[in-house]
Amino acid sequence: MKFHFQHFLKALLLGLFTLFFANLHITGDIIKYINPKYDYMSKMTVIFFFVLLLIQVTRIWQEKHTHHVCSHRCDHDHGNSHWSLRRVVSYSIVAFPIVTGFMVPPATLDASIAANKGFLVSQGGGQSGGTERKSLMEGAESLVEKEDIDIYSSEHVPLPNENYLSEQEYDGKLRLLQESESIQMTEDMFSTYYGEINDNLESYVGKTIKMSGFVFKEEGLTGNQLVISRFLITHCVADASIIGFLTEFTGAVTIQEDAWVEIEGVLEVGNYNGYDLPLLKATSLNVVEEPSEPYIYPVLKMLGN
Amino acid sequence: MPIFYLGQAIKNQATKERGDSMQSRQKQSYNISTVFVLGILLIILVPLFLGSKTLTIPNSFPQLNTIFLSILIEAIPFVLIGVLIAGFIQIFITEDHIRKWIPKNKFLAVVMSCVVGAAFPACECGIVPIVRRLIGKGVPLYAGVGFLLTGPLINPIVILSTYMAFGNDMEMALLRMGVGFVAALAIALTVSILFKSNQLKKSTGNFESATTGNKKQPFAARLHEMLKHSIDEFFDMSKYLIAGAFVAAFLQTYVSTQSLLQLGSSQMQSTFVMMALAFILSLCSEADAFIGASFRNVFPTSSILAFLIYGPMIDLKNTIMLLSVFKAKFVFVLFILITSIVFLFVNLTILL
Numbered sequence: 001m002k003f004h005f006q007h008f009l010k011a012l013l014l015g016l017f018t019l020f021f022a023n024l025h026i027t028g029d030i031i032k033y034i035n036p037k038y039d040y041m042s043k044m045t046v047i048f049f050f051v052l053l054l055i056q057v058t059r060i061w062q063e064k065h066t067h068h069v070c071s072h073r074c075d076h077d078h079g080n081s082h083w084s085l086r087r088v089v090s091y092s093i094v095a096f097p098i099v100t101g102f103m104v105p106p107a108t109l110d111a112s113i114a115a116n117k118g119f120l121v122s123q124g125g126g127q128s129g130g131t132e133r134k135s136l137m138e139g140a141e142s143l144v145e146k147e148d149i150d151i152y153s154s155e156h157v158p159l160p161n162e163n164y165l166s167e168q169e170y171d172g173k174l175r176l177l178q179e180s181e182s183i184q185m186t187e188d189m190f191s192t193y194y195g196e197i198n199d200n201l202e203s204y205v206g207k208t209i210k211m212s213g214f215v216f217k218e219e220g221l222t223g224n225q226l227v228i229s230r231f232l233i234t235h236c237v238a239d240a241s242i243i244g245f246l247t248e249f250t251g252a253v254t255i256q257e258d259a260w261v262e263i264e265g266v267l268e269v270g271n272y273n274g275y276d277l278p279l280l281k282a283t284s285l286n287v288v289e290e291p292s293e294p295y296i297y298p299v300l301k302m303l304g305n
Numbered sequence: 306m307p308i309f310y311l312g313q314a315i316k317n318q319a320t321k322e323r324g325d326s327m328q329s330r331q332k333q334s335y336n337i338s339t340v341f342v343l344g345i346l347l348i349i350l351v352p353l354f355l356g357s358k359t360l361t362i363p364n365s366f367p368q369l370n371t372i373f374l375s376i377l378i379e380a381i382p383f384v385l386i387g388v389l390i391a392g393f394i395q396i397f398i399t400e401d402h403i404r405k406w407i408p409k410n411k412f413l414a415v416v417m418s419c420v421v422g423a424a425f426p427a428c429e430c431g432i433v434p435i436v437r438r439l440i441g442k443g444v445p446l447y448a449g450v451g452f453l454l455t456g457p458l459i460n461p462i463v464i465l466s467t468y469m470a471f472g473n474d475m476e477m478a479l480l481r482m483g484v485g486f487v488a489a490l491a492i493a494l495t496v497s498i499l500f501k502s503n504q505l506k507k508s509t510g511n512f513e514s515a516t517t518g519n520k521k522q523p524f525a526a527r528l529h530e531m532l533k534h535s536i537d538e539f540f541d542m543s544k545y546l547i548a549g550a551f552v553a554a555f556l557q558t559y560v561s562t563q564s565l566l567q568l569g570s571s572q573m574q575s576t577f578v579m580m581a582l583a584f585i586l587s588l589c590s591e592a593d594a595f596i597g598a599s600f601r602n603v604f605p606t607s608s609i610l611a612f613l614i615y616g617p618m619i620d621l622k623n624t625i626m627l628l629s630v631f632k633a634k635f636v637f638v639l640f641i642l643i644t645s646i647v648f649l650f651v652n653l654t655i656l657l
């Protein structure tokens with residue numbers, strides 16, 4: 001029997017991966033990274049990693065050199081050969097995300113990322129922005145027709161994606177949007193309402209909108225203008241796109257960027273670079289704590305629908 | 306530990322010397338990939354060192370790290386499924402199973418190889434040695450190329466991950482399969498016209514029979530082997546994924562949409578930008594959809610499609626592997642063919 005250090009190292013890394021994924025679910029940090037809709041995938045991953053760990057543990061101590069089943073020519077590394085710089089680098093790269101994952105706490109995307117993605121650009125000012133927004137709207141329309149699932153309820157259910165709305169409830173919420181004078185942009189309907197308002201701006205002008213979001217001051221805004229923004233997460237944080245309303249508020253200069261605020265305002269038609277866009281004239285604005293679930297998730301189509 | 310391993314090392318050295326010049330060529334290509342891996346490490350370390358100058362992590366690092374980890378958390382389940390299937394194929398399916406289906410007629414063989422590739426779940430990293438063995442056993446080059454191209458591009462896991470990465474939207478997954486398949490056909494057919502011989506480096510083809518000896522083993526033992534294989538495949542593949550995810554997260558954190566748009570302001574340019582990105586990132590086809598999707602609000606659909614089709618067919622990592630198998634001239638021609646045909650076909654989709 002012989003102790004294989006590289007097999008031990010692999011087992012250690014697999015163990016750490018198992019812990020990392022399990023920890024995400026235990027602490028609930030998983031929602032800082034991905035749309036909770038897909039969280040079963042990463043739960044499955046915990047099990048996969050654990051099984052692989054068990055298998056790998058059996059390889060740490062083994063007979064001198066058992067003949068490997070795959071031929072000499074399978075191109076990957078079976079950890080039987082000697083050390084090289086390349087191997088050290090390889091293991092370091094694999095260890096890197098585990099180290100940063102445990103050491104650096106997850107952050108909520110902030111205005112610096114929003115600045116990179118650009119808000120006004122996506123409002124029609126940019127070259128590809130127009131088509132992008134159009135496809136977002138198409139998505140919103142088709143979900144109005146087809147969807148009856150509430151992805152993200154404001155009721156703080158631990159797993160918001162499993163909170164289903166019946167079709168009547170969904171239609172009811174949409175009718176509420178069309179008929180009421182005051183629109184509450186709740187998390188569950190945010191992307192749907194947002195799409196609908198952008199699509200038919202004229203029919204919503206003059207209505208009161210209540211929403212919360214973080215403050216983003218994009219280059220090109222005037223002193224009393226802010227974007228009250230949310231990130232729309234389709235799948236994971238990496239695909240976030242920024243949605244929100246351009247807001248005018250007289251005390252805007254005093255509000256820090258990245259602060260979370262609750263606002264109430266009247267919807268008007270604004271203009272940027274010759275494009276119409278919704279503009280909120282804020283009547284009240286309060287700084288609040290960052291919510292525990294800062295992201296917005298779109299209503300997604302299910303397979304077979 | 307080095308002493309501990311000395312015995313092993315000497316033994317390996319001995320086996321290596323028993324091998325042919327192919328081995329030394331492989332060694333050479335390892336050096337190329339060492340440089341590549343070191344380069345990626347540099348990209349990872351430089352921001353960390355820049356941060357340590359002020360003795361604090363820069364404010365943007367947690368943001369970068371969150372994006373980086375979120376890509377990995379999404380991608381790793383698919384990579385795991387991929388390596389499990391790869392392990393299964395390695396242990397339970399022989400090349401003969403696939404080769405039986407390739408017909409004599411050139412055109413039919415190309416079509417057939419693309420179809421077989423499409424039905425065969427593999428990653429671009431796993432498929433190169435399989436293709437080498439197939440061609441060594443007498444499968445014509447063009448059929449091997451068709452298989453090489455569609456294997457990683459079209460398979461259930463890639464389709465599923467593309468479907469999910471694009472917000473449960475089937476359109477991108479269908480386009481990826483359809484356009485990718487037609488492009489692969491065109492590339493393989495062109496190869497069948499341009500090249501007559503098998504283009505393998507001279508030394509390959511010597512060891513062909515070793516894989517068939519394991520059939521007698523009991524199922525449990527083979528299952529165990531399969532999982533061990535999967536583990537090694539995971540470690541082999543994950544480093545490229547991790548490096549790729551980091552580069553993508555880095556770009557998102559520090560490069561603004563505007564500057565990327567300037568880089569690829571026209572349709573053609575942005576397609577080239579995305580293809581270059583696909584090449585450099587060398588992502589596994591089972592996970593690249595998530596990274597492609599993260600560029601959705603930067604580039605038009607056709608450019609993202611180019612990223613999704615081009616990446617699985619050829620990338621930096623894959624090219625290094627191909628160079629260790631095929632003659633350099635063939636790899637170069639194949640690279641040009643793939644690049645131009647994918648570019649052409651993706652841009653044609655705009656007319657649809």
